[in-house]
Amino acid sequence: MVKKIDKDQARFRQIIRGKVKKNLRKYITQGELIGKKGKELVSIPVPQIRLPHFRYSIKKAGGVGQGKGEIGTPIGRGDDGQIPGAGDAPGQHILEVDVSLEELAEMLAEELELPNIEAKGKKNITSDKDKYTGISQVGPESLRHFKRTYKQALKRQLISGTYNPLDPVIIPVREDKRYRSWKVTSKPESNAVIIYMMDVSGSMGDEQKEIVRIESFWIDTWLNYQYKNIETRYIIHDAVAREVDKETFYHTRESGGTIISSAYKTADKMINEFYNPNEWNIYLFHFSDGDNWGEIDTDECVMLLKENLLPKINLFCYGQVESPYGSGQFIRDLEDFLLDEENIVLSEIPDKDGIYDSIKEFLGKGR
Amino acid sequence: MNLPKELEIQKEEIRGYAESYNLDFYETIFEMVEFDELNEVASYGGFPTRYPHWRFGMEYEELSKGYSYGLQKIYELVINNDPCYAYLMKCNNLVDQKLVMAHVYGHCDFFKNNLWFSHTNRKMMDQMANHGTRIRRYVEKYGEETVEDFIEVCLSLENLIDPHLPHIKRKADNGKVNGKQQEDSENGSPVRLKSQKSYMDSFINPAEFLEEQKQLSKKRELEKRKRIPEEPQRDILQFLLEYAPLERWQADILSIIRDEAYYFSPQGQTKIMNEGWATYWHSTIMTRKCLTDAELIDYADHHSGTLMTSTGRLNPYKLGVELFRDIEDRWNKGKFGKEYEECEDWQVKENWDKNLGLGQEKIFEVRKLYNDLMFIDAFLTPDFCRQHNLFVYEFNDRTDYYEISDRDFQIIKQKLLFSLTNFGQPSIYVENANYFNRAELYLKQKHEGVDLKMSEARDTLANLYKIWTRPVHLETIVDEVKTQLTFDGQEHSEIEID
Numbered sequence: 001m002v003k004k005i006d007k008d009q010a011r012f013r014q015i016i017r018g019k020v021k022k023n024l025r026k027y028i029t030q031g032e033l034i035g036k037k038g039k040e041l042v043s044i045p046v047p048q049i050r051l052p053h054f055r056y057s058i059k060k061a062g063g064v065g066q067g068k069g070e071i072g073t074p075i076g077r078g079d080d081g082q083i084p085g086a087g088d089a090p091g092q093h094i095l096e097v098d099v100s101l102e103e104l105a106e107m108l109a110e111e112l113e114l115p116n117i118e119a120k121g122k123k124n125i126t127s128d129k130d131k132y133t134g135i136s137q138v139g140p141e142s143l144r145h146f147k148r149t150y151k152q153a154l155k156r157q158l159i160s161g162t163y164n165p166l167d168p169v170i171i172p173v174r175e176d177k178r179y180r181s182w183k184v185t186s187k188p189e190s191n192a193v194i195i196y197m198m199d200v201s202g203s204m205g206d207e208q209k210e211i212v213r214i215e216s217f218w219i220d221t222w223l224n225y226q227y228k229n230i231e232t233r234y235i236i237h238d239a240v241a242r243e244v245d246k247e248t249f250y251h252t253r254e255s256g257g258t259i260i261s262s263a264y265k266t267a268d269k270m271i272n273e274f275y276n277p278n279e280w281n282i283y284l285f286h287f288s289d290g291d292n293w294g295e296i297d298t299d300e301c302v303m304l305l306k307e308n309l310l311p312k313i314n315l316f317c318y319g320q321v322e323s324p325y326g327s328g329q330f331i332r333d334l335e336d337f338l339l340d341e342e343n344i345v346l347s348e349i350p351d352k353d354g355i356y357d358s359i360k361e362f363l364g365k366g367r
Numbered sequence: 368m369n370l371p372k373e374l375e376i377q378k379e380e381i382r383g384y385a386e387s388y389n390l391d392f393y394e395t396i397f398e399m400v401e402f403d404e405l406n407e408v409a410s411y412g413g414f415p416t417r418y419p420h421w422r423f424g425m426e427y428e429e430l431s432k433g434y435s436y437g438l439q440k441i442y443e444l445v446i447n448n449d450p451c452y453a454y455l456m457k458c459n460n461l462v463d464q465k466l467v468m469a470h471v472y473g474h475c476d477f478f479k480n481n482l483w484f485s486h487t488n489r490k491m492m493d494q495m496a497n498h499g500t501r502i503r504r505y506v507e508k509y510g511e512e513t514v515e516d517f518i519e520v521c522l523s524l525e526n527l528i529d530p531h532l533p534h535i536k537r538k539a540d541n542g543k544v545n546g547k548q549q550e551d552s553e554n555g556s557p558v559r560l561k562s563q564k565s566y567m568d569s570f571i572n573p574a575e576f577l578e579e580q581k582q583l584s585k586k587r588e589l590e591k592r593k594r595i596p597e598e599p600q601r602d603i604l605q606f607l608l609e610y611a612p613l614e615r616w617q618a619d620i621l622s623i624i625r626d627e628a629y630y631f632s633p634q635g636q637t638k639i640m641n642e643g644w645a646t647y648w649h650s651t652i653m654t655r656k657c658l659t660d661a662e663l664i665d666y667a668d669h670h671s672g673t674l675m676t677s678t679g680r681l682n683p684y685k686l687g688v689e690l691f692r693d694i695e696d697r698w699n700k701g702k703f704g705k706e707y708e709e710c711e712d713w714q715v716k717e718n719w720d721k722n723l724g725l726g727q728e729k730i731f732e733v734r735k736l737y738n739d740l741m742f743i744d745a746f747l748t749p750d751f752c753r754q755h756n757l758f759v760y761e762f763n764d765r766t767d768y769y770e771i772s773d774r775d776f777q778i779i780k781q782k783l784l785f786s787l788t789n790f791g792q793p794s795i796y797v798e799n800a801n802y803f804n805r806a807e808l809y810l811k812q813k814h815e816g817v818d819l820k821m822s823e824a825r826d827t828l829a830n831l832y833k834i835w836t837r838p839v840h841l842e843t844i845v846d847e848v849k850t851q852l853t854f855d856g857q858e859h860s861e862i863e864i865d
Contacts, residue, residue, distance in 0.1 A: 004416070005407040008424030011515075015421060020512075024519070046429050049422070051523045052826035054793055054812070054819060054841075061791075061817045062761040062772070064783045066676045066686070074768035075760055107436060150664045168663055 016047045024049055029353065047356075105225030108218060108359075115364070117226045117281075117314075130182040139179025148178035192227040192281035192314075194220070195270065197263040199288030200252045201238040203325035211321050212287045213250050215355050219285065222363055227281065233270060237263040239293070243270070259293045260286075260330065261300040268308045282313040285362075290320045290328035298330065302337040305344070315343050317362045322350045370397055374455070377465055377657075384656045385472040389731070390648065392475035393489075394450035397468065405441055405456050406430040412631070413446040413454075414495045418502035418623070420518055442669075443467045443645075447478040447634070449489035462662035463669060469652040473645030476734075481640070483633040483738050486533035491630055498623045505616045517617055521624040523830040526792050527603035528625065530632050558584070599796035599811065604628070606797045611834050621834075635790040636738045643687015644734050646673060650688070689755060694733060694746050695726035740787045747783070749776040785815065793819060795841070808835045812843040819843055828854040 015021050016028055027049045065075060109116075135148060153172035157163035163170075198204070198212055224230055234249035235241055241262035244252065267284060275282055292298050310316060320331040331346050338344050345365065347358040370378060378397060385392070400408065410426035411417040433439035442463065445453040453471040455464050478484050488494055506514045558580045562571040600606050604625040608618055634641070650670060658666055674685045697703055701721030710716050733742065751757075752774075759782045761772040773779070785791075794813040802809040808831070812819065824841065831839045831854075838855040842864070853860045 003403070003407055005410055005424060005427045008410075008419055008421050009427050010424070012421040012424035012428060046432055048425060048429070051422075051519055052823040052830065053523060053526055054795055054824055054827050055526075056791065056793055056817045057820040059762040061786070062759060062769070062782065063786055064681055064757060064779055065760050065771070066681055066755060066757055068756055069758070069771050071771055071773065073771045074763075074766065075771060076769045103436070107432075146668065147664065154664070165660060168660070170664070 012049075015049065027051060102225055105221050108222060109225075117223075130184055132180045132182045134181040134183065136179050136181035137175075137177070139181060143180045145178045145180055149176055152176040152178055191229040191231075191279060192223060192283065193231045193233065193275050194223055194283045194285065195233045195235065195267050196249065197235045197237065197241075197267060197284065197286040198249065199238070199258055199260070199263075199291075200236045200254050201256055201258040201291070202254065203258075203289050203291055203323050204253070204321070205323060208287075208289060208321040208323050209250060209253075211349055211352060211355060212319070214352070215287075215319065215349070215359060216285065218355075218359050219362065222359075223283065235263050235266050235270075237266075241266040257293050258288070258291050259297050260288065261297050261304060264301055264304040264309060268304065271309075271312055277312040284309065284313055284316045285319065286317070287319045287321055288330065289323040289325065290330040291325070292330050292333075295333075298333045301330075302334070305334075305338060306341070310341055310343060313343065315345065315362075315365075317345045317347065319358055319362070320346070320348050322348065369399055370455075371399070373461070374399070374464055377461070378468055380657060381465060381468045381652060382472065384652045385469070385476070385648065388648070388651065390472055390476040392451065392472060392479050393448075395445075395453060395471065395475050396450050397453050397455055397471075399455050399457050401457050402434060402440075403431065405444065405454055406434060408454055409441050409444055413444050413452070414492060416496040416499050418499045418518075419506065420515065422522070442673075443470050443474075445471045445474045446492065447484060447487060447489070448492045451475045451478065452492065460665060462658070462665045465657060465662075466649050466653055466666060466669060469657075470645045470649035472652075473648035474641060476648075477637070477641050477644050480735050481633075481637060481738075482736055483534075483636055487630055487633060488626075494626070494630075498627070501619060501623065505620065509616065514616075514620070517620055518624070520830045520833050521621050523827055524604065524607075524834075525624050525628045527601075527795060528605075528628050528632065529601035530636060530789060532602055533629065593801075595800040596797055599798050601794065601796050603795065603797055603810070606800075607834055610800055612836055613834065617834075632790075633738075636740070636787075639683045639687040639690075639739045640734065640737065640742050641687070642684045643689075643691050646684045646688040647691045647730075686755075690742065690746055690751070691730050691733070693748070693751055695730050697726075698729035699724055699726035701725075740784060743780065743783050743787060747780050752776050752779050785817075788815070793817075798842070802840060805837070807838040807840065810839070810841045812841065814844040818845055821845065824852060825854070825859050828852055828859070832856055 015024050018025055029048050029050050067075075069075070132143075135145060149172050150170055153170050153176040154163065156173075156176060157170060196216055198209075220232065232246070234244050234246055236244050236249055236252055236254075237258070237260065238254040239257045239259045239262065243266065263286065271277070271282060292301070305316065318331065318334060320328060322328065328348075331348060334344070334346055345362050347361040349355060349358045374397075382395075406427055408415060409430055410423045417423060430439075430441070434441075441456070442459075443453070445451060451471075451474075453468075453475075455467060459467070478487075502514065502518075559577070560571050562568045595610065596606060604621060607613070608621055608625070613621065653666060653670075674682065674688070676682045676685055699722075700719055701707070701723040702716075702719050707716070707719060710719075733746070737745070757774070757779050758771045759773040759775075759778050760769045762768075763770045794815070796811050796813065797808065798811045799809040800806070810831075824843070828839055828841055836856075838853060841852045843850055843852065845861075849864050851862050851864050853862070
């Protein structure tokens with residue numbers, strides 16, 4: 001059945017996908033639905049267009065909230081417009097619901113219209129997938145089935161005669177607890193490795209790194225959803241490159257210059273040593289603010305990419321994060337020299353709002 | 368109408384309970400709909416027919432995503448109309464439907480009786496449909512893009528109304544002549560100095576003095592007439608309708624947006640009270656009258672979901688219902704008035720009970736006469752803030768986080784009142800439509816301590832230009848400096864003024 005809303009919805013989608021109305025594209029913001037991953041709250045991006053109004057700057061206004069906590073307890077991040085208290089449209093209750101990474105990835109895919117990746121490599125490796133279909137008497141607390149548990153408790157109290165309708169208090173005991181349970185299904189899968197490289201030279205500030213962190217969270221989520229066995233390696237570089245763990249990757253800040261080729265060489269070495277391209281799907285992500293040490297090194301980068309890296313890997317993504325210090329030249333050089341290469345994606349990320357488009361550019365090709 | 372038999376019976380029963388508690392409402396029609404139909408209606412603000420626009424599509428997209436991911440679900444939707452319309456989702460279980468019906472009767476009572484709704488159009492359902500027809504006609508005539516663009520411009524200005532306007536009898540309403548005379552006697556007529564004794568009058572107010580005063584006042588009057596608007600005007604949309612060079616269809620669309628903004632305005636002004644009132648009644652009716660043993664768990668689950676708070680989010684349902692209960696309790700026990708306020712022994716205060724039994728009467732009075740701003744101002748108490756863990760948060764530049772900054776009663780109250788004044792929107796007035804004597808538009812923000820969001824202010828100014836078609840200015844304060852923002856059709860500028 002055709003609904004009245006369909007036309008309005010189609011029009012909205014046209015606008016956010018940039019097919020019409022260029023001027024409105026700039027009002028697109030990330031609205032959010034709140035999901036829970038373990039203890040952490042994750043925001044699931046929903047594109048919204050917020051028309052400009054005369055309104056208060058929320059950062060300057062502050063507000064009133066409810067809950068426990070000392071003075072100084074943080075209650076929400078400072079993205080303007082995304083105040084913790086802002087989400088109360090009439091007649092809706094906003095719930096926070098547990099979501100798995102898999103579900104997050106599905107949402108992301110739907111939001112960004114990401115195609116599934118056509119993996120290469122051995123198809124005879126199988127992976128197991130869990131589907132929550134049944135109820136069981138044992139399980140972790142996070143999977144406890146609230147209603148079944150209380151029903152069971154009520155039954156027990158009725159049978160044992162301890163239920164008092166005048167004081168209808170129901171307290172489940174161990175035996176009453178019911179949990180969701182899952183079934184395992186198998187499907188063939190292949191392996192993949194993601195190598196993240198980041199410029200940590202002086203010109204990459206906290207804001208730039210924040211962008212890299214958010215963006216790589218979503219990239220991880222997506223690739224984890226596509227592959228069963230996934231390895232992640234991290235390389236940081238300024239004038240020299242070295243492999244680090246995840247924690248260090250996101251929290252290092254060096255001063256000094258930038259020689260990008262050092263990172264590419266390290267990645268190449270890593271691939272040759274550990275990841276046979278016939279068996280592994282290889283993804284390289286490199287983030288920098290686009291400042292490199294002279295043309296000679298840029299030439300070397302281009303050569304490394306062309307001859308050593310690109311032939312072995314599925315995808316090379318270069319994300320250039322705008323910073324007040326960088327000249328931003330590197331992306332233009334790559335454009336000039338590598339335009340006709342198939343498995344390279346270049347993306348400029350001006351600010352946090354740019355992350356959304358950038359992920360789409362990176363992963364929208366299904367490689 | 369299309370309610371299944373079982374629900375029809377429930378509905379009659381619940382209506383009976385509601386009436387027995389003296390709730391008073393227009394006829395209420397419940398419609399059963401599928402989840403996607405409910406999302407559709409909700410996207411249109413509860414109305415089955417609205418004008419076509421992508422923003423409703425955006426709303427729908429978000430609602431349906433939230434629903435299909437299991438993140439949110441609309442339980443109740445009710446329109447202020449005579450008759451009231453409310454929607455029930457087909458796949459909800461019986462106890463949810465009962466709860467929603469009880470909740471809806473609370474809203475319907477509020478719509479009918481609360482003073483701030485007394486001027487709303489009770490045939491808005493028809494009115495909205497008419498708006499839709501008119502705008503569709505313009506789309507056919509002038510093209511989708513053109514009309515859509517113009518609607519966006521209007522929407523960007525939609526909050527520039529005067530929320531008190533429907534309650535003020537303006538001079539114009541009394542008929543021009545009457546109004547003019549009244550004004551003359553106030554400001555325009557010649558000044559006579561006050562003389563104690565009538566025989567001294569000709570000395571104190573000699574003829575030439577009176578003549579001089581008469582000329583002066585005439586001059587003042589003329590100047591005043593030249594000034595448009597005479598007084599700073601807050602209903603900027605109305606002002607634009609009267610003075611901006613709009614084509615007929617444009618003026619019509621602007622008036623539609625303005626109409627709808629005024630219709631929704633009381634809902635914004637009474638959100639906490641309205642939800643609190645409805646929650647009070649659903650919980651009263653359900654727990655005292657119509658909950659069966661088997662339904663208890665589902666009811667408790669749903670009800671606690673409604674009242675759930677998470678740190679930092681003020682839940683209007685929770686705040687509203689708790690305040691109503693607090694008022695009821697205080698008026699039952701006589702915990703109000705001079706004697707109680709001045710008592711300093713907390714133990715005596717705690718056990719204060721004069722058995723007045725005025726609680727019910729009081730909350731009905733409150734639901735009739737107050738809006739959120741007055742509600743908080745009159746009934747928020749230090750005890751209440753403490754019991755319910757209210758706090759104030761501020762943005763911390765250093766950490767880039769919002770942080771709990773205070774738990775002091777006065778500060779909480781002040782902040783809450785601020786966020787409710789003019790529904791947390793800046794108050795902006797038209798000062799002068801002939802600024803520089805060049806027909807430029809000059810607006811002024813009544814600055815109340817918080818700056819505007821500058822990026823949006825500039826874009827909004829640009830939209831205002833599209834309607835006014837001459838340079839537009841806004842006087843505001845930026846980082847404690849009086850500033851004039853200007854958009855001249857080409858570029859934005861910003862100057863300090865003193």
